[in-house]
Every structure is written in structure tokens, then in C-alpha cells.
Amino acid sequence: MAERLPRLDTIQILRDELGDEQRWGRGGVPVGCVAALASVPSGRISRYLNGSERCGAEHDQRLRAAWTSLKKLITLVAPVPINYARVAELRQSIDRLEQGTWFVVVGNNGSTDLQSGEAPAPEQHQ
Numbered sequence: 001m002a003e004r005l006p007r008l009d010t011i012q013i014l015r016d017e018l019g020d021e022q023r024w025g026r027g028g029v030p031v032g033c034v035a036a037l038a039s040v041p042s043g044r045i046s047r048y049l050n051g052s053e054r055c056g057a058e059h060d061q062r063l064r065a066a067w068t069s070l071k072k073l074i075t076l077v078a079p080v081p082i083n084y085a086r087v088a089e090l091r092q093s094i095d096r097l098e099q100g101t102w103f104v105v106v107g108n109n110g111s112t113d114l115q116s117g118e119a120p121a122p123e124q125h126q
Contacts, residue, residue, distance in 0.1 A: 031045060
């Protein structure tokens, strides 16, 4: 009989990484943002996190994918602040990042602009 490997529990990962306040890192990613990106109702994610309901496989996969993608986006744009209330724009940025059509432009004055489309050719410095 084949031995089953332990499965990583996405809800436990979220609990561990979001902490007691259900926020992650310095920017404080709200769990509601992760749930919205995964199309999981906020009441349902709340029940998952407090243990009153078990997370099914479909929600588990969607939450894992949303959390992984969001962390990648956060890492790439740091230290640029992210507005986690703008879930539709975050979803669009994540989709474009995964398609390879998203990039960050840093201006000479230090301003940062998040854009999509074909990435500009890097400047050659001699």
C-alpha cells in the first residue's frame, strides 16, 4: 500500500503567514484581498481561518494560487506600496505578470509607474 505524503494545508499557511491579525508583512495584506483574488466569499474564508469549516479542494487550490501570485507581485514591486482594496487592478496586474506583459518603469526622479504591454528595451549605459 502506497504511503500518502502529507498535503500542505493552504489555510494553515495563510494563518501562519497572515498572523493573528490576518495581515501579512509590513504592508499588511488583508485576508479579504486574498479571498477576493481567489473568488472565495469573505464569510467562507473567515470560517476556514477560524476552523469552523473545512476548506474544500477547489477553494484550497484557488487560495494557494492567489496567495502565491500576490506574494510574487509584492516582491517584484517592493518598496512601491500596494492598495489592497483595488482587487480588480491587482488581478489585472497578476494576470499580466503571468502573461509576461507587465513591467515596472522607474523614472529619473524616482517615480514608479506600473505598466503593461511590451517591455521597453533597456537603456545602454557606456
